[in-house]
Amino acid sequence: MATLEQTIRTVPRRRRRSSAAGRQLTAGPFTYIVLILVTVISVFPLYYTMVIGSHTNSEMAKSPPPFSVNTSLFDNMREALKQQPLFRDILNSIFVSGMITLGTVAFCTLSGFAFAKLRFRGNKILFGLTLGTTLIPPQLGVIPLYMYMAKLGWIHHLQAVILPNLVSAFGVFFMRQYLVNAMPTELLEAGWVDGASTFRIFRTIVLPIARPAMAVLAMLTFLFAWNDFFWPLLVLNSHNATVQVGLAGLGQGYIPQQNIIMAGTMLCTFPLLVVFVVLGKQIVGGIMQGAVKG
Amino acid sequence: MTAVREAHAGVLAGTVGHPRKRRPRYALIGSKAAYLYVAPFFVVFAIFGLYPLLYTGWISLHDVSLLNINKMTWVGFHNYTSLWTNHFFLNALTNTITIGIISAVPQLLMALGIAHLLNYRMKGSIAFRIAMLMPYATSVVATTLIFGELYSRDFGFVNWFLHFFGVEPINWVNAPKWQSQLAVASIVIWRWTGYNALIYLAGMQAIPHELYEAAAIDGANRWQQFRKITIPSLRPTILFTVVVSTIGSMQMFAEPYLFGSGTNGGGNGQYQTLTLYLYQQGWQYNHLGFAAAVAWTMLVVCLVLVIINAMLTNARGRRG
Amino acid sequence: MFMTSRRARMAIGVAAVAAMAVAGCSSKSKTSAPASSSPAGSSSPAASASGSASAAWDCGDNGQKITLKIGLFGNFAYKTAGLYDKYQQLCPNITIQEDDIEQSGDYWNKLKTNLAAGSGLDDIQAIEVGFVAQVTANYADKFVDFNTVPNAAQIKSTFYPWKWQMATSTDGKTVGLGTDAGPEAMCFRQDLLKAAGLPNDRNTLAQQWSTWDGFINFGKQYKQKTGKAFIDSVNSIFNAAVYQGNEAYDNAQGKPDVENSDGVKKAWQLAVQAAQAGITAKINQWTKDWNQSFASGTFATISCPAWMLAYITSQAGDAGKGKWDVTSLPGGAANWGGSWLGVPKGGPHEKAAIALATWLTAPAQQLTMWTSQHFWPSSQAAAQDPSVKTATSDYFNNAPIGEIFGNSAANLKMPPIGPYDTDIQTALDTELGNVEQQGKNPQQAWNDALAKIKQVTGS
Structure with a gap:
C-alpha cells in the first residue's frame, strides 16, 4: 500500500522496472484496436470542431454534413472575436488562474506543513474541519458570497473570482498527506537545534522537499480554475469575462451560429491542447501521481 | 465538478493508501509559529468558505430578492415546506440522480476496461494516454458547445450517423426524457472516461505482479485474473470514484445549461439539474431566499453521500 | 423552446x-446595406x-x-x-x-x-x-x-x-x-409562394391574411402543395398575436394575469392550431438551427418587427435579396x-x-x-x-416598408406590461414548443405553463 509520497517517487521507477523485467503482459491486436477506437472517439469531436469552424453558414446546412476542413476558418475566427473579445478573456483567465494557483499552493503548503509536522492546540480539530469540507460542493455557499460581492461592489471584477478560490481544503489535505511521510521529522529537529527560525526551516528544509507535491497541486489547481464556470458566470459577464464565461456568451449570443461558435471554441481550446500534447508525458504522470493509491 | 473530482483523486491518494492510518510524529518545534502557518488559510477559508456555507442556512429562512439584497424578510421554514411539494424541485432532484447514474456507470466501466488494456506492454502507450486525456483538457463549456453541434437536429453529426440505422432525426435538446438525458450524460462520459482510466491505471500499476504470477501458476486465465485480482485490489478506488461521480453530478451545471441553452433544462425540464434549478430561482427569477433553501437541501444530500462514503470505506477497511 | x-x-x-x-x-x-430603404429625400x-x-x-x-x-x-x-x-x-x-x-x-x-x-x-x-x-x-x-x-x-x-x-x-x-x-408586419418569401402556385403579391396576401385563421388556412395549402413548413415557429404566431389583445401577460394594474388575458388565450389557441396543422418548421426562435434555416429556405414566412428586417438580411445574406417581401401582420397591429x-x-x-x-x-x-x-x-x-x-426596401422586393410599419404603428394596441413578462413569455413559448415538437397535449401544456409561471412570480 503505497503512500502518496512513495508513489510520487516510485511510479516511474516501478514502471521502468516492470517492463524491463518483461513481467507485464504484452498487448495483442484486440487491445490495439480497442485503444485506437477510443482514441478516435476522444479526438473526433475536436477535429469536428475544426471542420465546422472552417465552413460558412450555408455550407454546413447540408446532408451529409461536411467532413473535411474548409477555408473559412480565419474569417469565422475573426467574426467570433468581433462578437466576443476572446483573447482578452484568455488573458483574464491566465491572470485569474495564476493568482488562484499561487495563493492555493502557498497557503496550502504552509498549513499542510503545520498540520503534518507541528504540534499545536487544535491541530486535529482544525484539520478535521478542513477535511470535512472537501466533500461539500463549494457552490452551495454562492448566495451569501454573491451578496458580499455585490455589497463590496466587486461584481463584474476579477477579484470576485480570485478571492473565494484562493484556498482549497483539498490542497491542505494533499500537502499534509505528502509531507507527513516525505519530510523526516529528525531533519526539522536538527534545524531547530541549530537555532534556525521556523520560517528559515520552512524555506530551507521544507520547501525543497515539498516541491514535487506543490507542482502537482499547482497543475490541478490551475486546471480547475481555468475550467471553473458556475461562480465566474454569476459574478462576471461577457464585458469582462474569463475564457469560459466569454465562450458561453459566444455560444448563447444574439445570433448563435455554429460555425462562429466552433471557430471561437477552437481559439479558446486548441492552444491549451497544444500545451497538453507537448507536456503530455508530464501531465499524465502528474495526474496519475495525484491519484495513485494502493 | 472538477474540484471535487480532483479532491477525491487526492483523497484516494491519501486515505485509501493506508487503511491503518499512521500517526504523524510531530516535530518538537515552535508550536506558536504553527498558528502563523495555518492562519492565512483559515482566515480566507473562514470568510469565503465556511461562513457563506453557514450563512446560506440563515438566508434560507428569509425572503430575499436579488433586486434588493439589503432587505431580508423572515419567513421561517416556508421555503423548505414549499420545496418538498414543488414538482420542479423534485424533478430536478430526480434528474440529478438519473443523469448521475447514466453518466457514471458506463463511464467508470469503460474506464476500467480501458485502464486494463493500457496496462499491457505496448507501443505508443504514452500517446494513447495523452489522446485519451485530451477531452479532459477541453473545458466543460467548450465540450458542451461542441456536443451541441454534434447533436443539432437538422445538420448534426449524430442524427446523420443514426439515419443509417433508420432513425428519424431526434431533436435532442427537447426529446423524450431518456434521450435528452443520454445526450447530456454523453458529454460527461466523453470528458471524464479517459481521466478515470488513468486513475484506475495508476491503481493497477500499484498491484504487485507477484499476485498475477501466483494466479497464473494456479491456472487462472486473463479474465479470471482481472476479476479475482485487479477488481478486488481496485475496489477502494472504484468505490470512491462512484461516490465522487455522484457528488460531481450534484454540481452539474454547465452541461445542461449550455446544451439546452437555458435554465429550463429542456422544454419539459428533462435535464434540469439541482444546480441549474438553484441558478434559475436565484439569478433569473430573483428569489435568493428560496435558492438558499435549495442550496441548503443540497448540502444535506451531500452530507448523506459523505456518510455513505465513510461507511463504504470503513466496511472495506474491516474486510481488509 | x-x-x-x-x-x-x-x-x-x-x-x-x-x-x-x-x-x-x-x-x-x-450585406445588410442593401436592406436600407431608399427614402425619398435621405438628406x-x-x-x-x-x-x-x-x-x-x-x-x-x-x-x-x-x-x-x-x-x-x-x-x-x-x-x-x-x-x-x-x-x-x-x-x-x-x-x-x-x-x-x-x-x-x-x-x-x-x-x-x-x-x-x-x-x-x-x-x-x-x-x-x-x-x-x-x-x-x-x-x-x-x-x-x-x-x-x-x-x-x-x-x-x-x-x-x-x-x-x-x-x-x-x-x-x-x-x-x-x-x-417594434411595430410588426409579416415577412414572406414571395419566390417560394410563387413556386407553390399560390398568390405572392403583398396586397393580395394582406387581404387573404387579414385574420390569423386566414393565414393558417393559407399555410395549410402551402404545406399541402410543397410538403414544406409555412412559418418558422409557433413563437412567430404567439409572440405577435399575444400583443393584439387588450391584455397580454398582465392586467391593468401590471400584475400577472395570464389566465384571464384575452391576448394570451387567443394567441395560445392560434399557436396550437398552427402546431397541430403541422405548418411550422418546429424550430425555436433565436437558436442555431433557426439561424441556419434562413439560408436554406426551410420556411416561407416569419412575423417581423421593423428591426427584424436587418436580422433577416444578415442571416439570409445576398442570396435572399428580392426573394423576401413584407406585408401587414394578420389580426391587426402589434408591437414587439x-x-x-x-x-x-x-x-x-x-x-x-x-x-x-x-x-x-x-x-x-x-x-x-x-x-x-x-x-x-x-x-x-x-x-x-x-x-x-x-420608404421602400429593395432587399425586400421594394416593399413599402415605411407605409406598412407606419400603419402598424398607428394602430397599435398597447396592452399593459409587468415585471415578469420575459419569463412568463418564456414559459408559454416553451410549452408551445412542446406541443409543436413533441405533440404534447395542449391542455397539459397549458397547465404546465401556468405552474411554471407560478415559479416565476413566486405566488
Whole structure:
C-alpha cells in the first residue's frame, strides 16, 4: 500500500522496472484496436470542431454534413472575436488562474506543513474541519458570497473570482498527506537545534522537499480554475469575462451560429491542447501521481 | 465538478493508501509559529468558505430578492415546506440522480476496461494516454458547445450517423426524457472516461505482479485474473470514484445549461439539474431566499453521500 | 423552446438592437446595406422633423470638459449613425464614452446589481422593454423623472403616448425616454409562394391574411402543395398575436394575469392550431438551427418587427435579396420590442446626461436612426415625417416598408406590461414548443405553463 509520497517517487521507477523485467503482459491486436477506437472517439469531436469552424453558414446546412476542413476558418475566427473579445478573456483567465494557483499552493503548503509536522492546540480539530469540507460542493455557499460581492461592489471584477478560490481544503489535505511521510521529522529537529527560525526551516528544509507535491497541486489547481464556470458566470459577464464565461456568451449570443461558435471554441481550446500534447508525458504522470493509491 | 473530482483523486491518494492510518510524529518545534502557518488559510477559508456555507442556512429562512439584497424578510421554514411539494424541485432532484447514474456507470466501466488494456506492454502507450486525456483538457463549456453541434437536429453529426440505422432525426435538446438525458450524460462520459482510466491505471500499476504470477501458476486465465485480482485490489478506488461521480453530478451545471441553452433544462425540464434549478430561482427569477433553501437541501444530500462514503470505506477497511 | 432569459429578453425587445449587432457592427454590415430603404429625400429628413431647437442647446456642462458614460447593450448604433460626432460638435466640452455589453441579459444583471448596490452606474443607462417594468416597479426612485425636467411637456408630446406610459411607474415617474419601437408586419418569401402556385403579391396576401385563421388556412395549402413548413415557429404566431389583445401577460394594474388575458388565450389557441396543422418548421426562435434555416429556405414566412428586417438580411445574406417581401401582420397591429434611455439620479453629470438623453431621442435623431439603421421611431413626430412614410426596401422586393410599419404603428394596441413578462413569455413559448415538437397535449401544456409561471412570480 503505497503512500502518496512513495508513489510520487516510485511510479516511474516501478514502471521502468516492470517492463524491463518483461513481467507485464504484452498487448495483442484486440487491445490495439480497442485503444485506437477510443482514441478516435476522444479526438473526433475536436477535429469536428475544426471542420465546422472552417465552413460558412450555408455550407454546413447540408446532408451529409461536411467532413473535411474548409477555408473559412480565419474569417469565422475573426467574426467570433468581433462578437466576443476572446483573447482578452484568455488573458483574464491566465491572470485569474495564476493568482488562484499561487495563493492555493502557498497557503496550502504552509498549513499542510503545520498540520503534518507541528504540534499545536487544535491541530486535529482544525484539520478535521478542513477535511470535512472537501466533500461539500463549494457552490452551495454562492448566495451569501454573491451578496458580499455585490455589497463590496466587486461584481463584474476579477477579484470576485480570485478571492473565494484562493484556498482549497483539498490542497491542505494533499500537502499534509505528502509531507507527513516525505519530510523526516529528525531533519526539522536538527534545524531547530541549530537555532534556525521556523520560517528559515520552512524555506530551507521544507520547501525543497515539498516541491514535487506543490507542482502537482499547482497543475490541478490551475486546471480547475481555468475550467471553473458556475461562480465566474454569476459574478462576471461577457464585458469582462474569463475564457469560459466569454465562450458561453459566444455560444448563447444574439445570433448563435455554429460555425462562429466552433471557430471561437477552437481559439479558446486548441492552444491549451497544444500545451497538453507537448507536456503530455508530464501531465499524465502528474495526474496519475495525484491519484495513485494502493 | 472538477474540484471535487480532483479532491477525491487526492483523497484516494491519501486515505485509501493506508487503511491503518499512521500517526504523524510531530516535530518538537515552535508550536506558536504553527498558528502563523495555518492562519492565512483559515482566515480566507473562514470568510469565503465556511461562513457563506453557514450563512446560506440563515438566508434560507428569509425572503430575499436579488433586486434588493439589503432587505431580508423572515419567513421561517416556508421555503423548505414549499420545496418538498414543488414538482420542479423534485424533478430536478430526480434528474440529478438519473443523469448521475447514466453518466457514471458506463463511464467508470469503460474506464476500467480501458485502464486494463493500457496496462499491457505496448507501443505508443504514452500517446494513447495523452489522446485519451485530451477531452479532459477541453473545458466543460467548450465540450458542451461542441456536443451541441454534434447533436443539432437538422445538420448534426449524430442524427446523420443514426439515419443509417433508420432513425428519424431526434431533436435532442427537447426529446423524450431518456434521450435528452443520454445526450447530456454523453458529454460527461466523453470528458471524464479517459481521466478515470488513468486513475484506475495508476491503481493497477500499484498491484504487485507477484499476485498475477501466483494466479497464473494456479491456472487462472486473463479474465479470471482481472476479476479475482485487479477488481478486488481496485475496489477502494472504484468505490470512491462512484461516490465522487455522484457528488460531481450534484454540481452539474454547465452541461445542461449550455446544451439546452437555458435554465429550463429542456422544454419539459428533462435535464434540469439541482444546480441549474438553484441558478434559475436565484439569478433569473430573483428569489435568493428560496435558492438558499435549495442550496441548503443540497448540502444535506451531500452530507448523506459523505456518510455513505465513510461507511463504504470503513466496511472495506474491516474486510481488509 | 429554450429561450434563456437573455434570449427571451432579446426576443422581446432588444432584438431591435440584437439585429443590428450583426447587421451594424459586424462584417455583415456590408450585406445588410442593401436592406436600407431608399427614402425619398435621405438628406433632408433630420432637419425637417427636428423637434429640439439646435440654436440654443443647453449642454448642461456648465462650461467644463466632461465625459459622459452611456451604458448600452447590443448595438444601439448611435456611433455608426454618427450621432456622437454630431453631438460633440454641438457640445464641444462633452466626450461620450460607450459602455456597451453585448447581451441584454448580462446588461440587466449588471444594471440590477448596480442599482441595488447604488454604485457603478453610468451617466445614462439604456432600459429595454423586457425589464422596463422591473425598473418602474423597483427602481423608479433611482432614475430621473422625465416629467420634471425642463421642457418636459414639450418632450413628452413628441413621443407616442404608449411609449411614454410604458416607462412610467404607477406613481407617475417616467424613468426613460423612448428610443425605438417594434411595430410588426409579416415577412414572406414571395419566390417560394410563387413556386407553390399560390398568390405572392403583398396586397393580395394582406387581404387573404387579414385574420390569423386566414393565414393558417393559407399555410395549410402551402404545406399541402410543397410538403414544406409555412412559418418558422409557433413563437412567430404567439409572440405577435399575444400583443393584439387588450391584455397580454398582465392586467391593468401590471400584475400577472395570464389566465384571464384575452391576448394570451387567443394567441395560445392560434399557436396550437398552427402546431397541430403541422405548418411550422418546429424550430425555436433565436437558436442555431433557426439561424441556419434562413439560408436554406426551410420556411416561407416569419412575423417581423421593423428591426427584424436587418436580422433577416444578415442571416439570409445576398442570396435572399428580392426573394423576401413584407406585408401587414394578420389580426391587426402589434408591437414587439423597443428601448428607453434613463438617467440614474445623483450622478456627477446629471444635467448633462439629461441633455444628451433628450437629444439622442429627439425626433431628428430618431429619424436619422430610421434612415441609417431601420429602427422604427418611438417619436410620433419623427414617424410622421414624409421620408419615413415613403420608404421602400429593395432587399425586400421594394416593399413599402415605411407605409406598412407606419400603419402598424398607428394602430397599435398597447396592452399593459409587468415585471415578469420575459419569463412568463418564456414559459408559454416553451410549452408551445412542446406541443409543436413533441405533440404534447395542449391542455397539459397549458397547465404546465401556468405552474411554471407560478415559479416565476413566486405566488
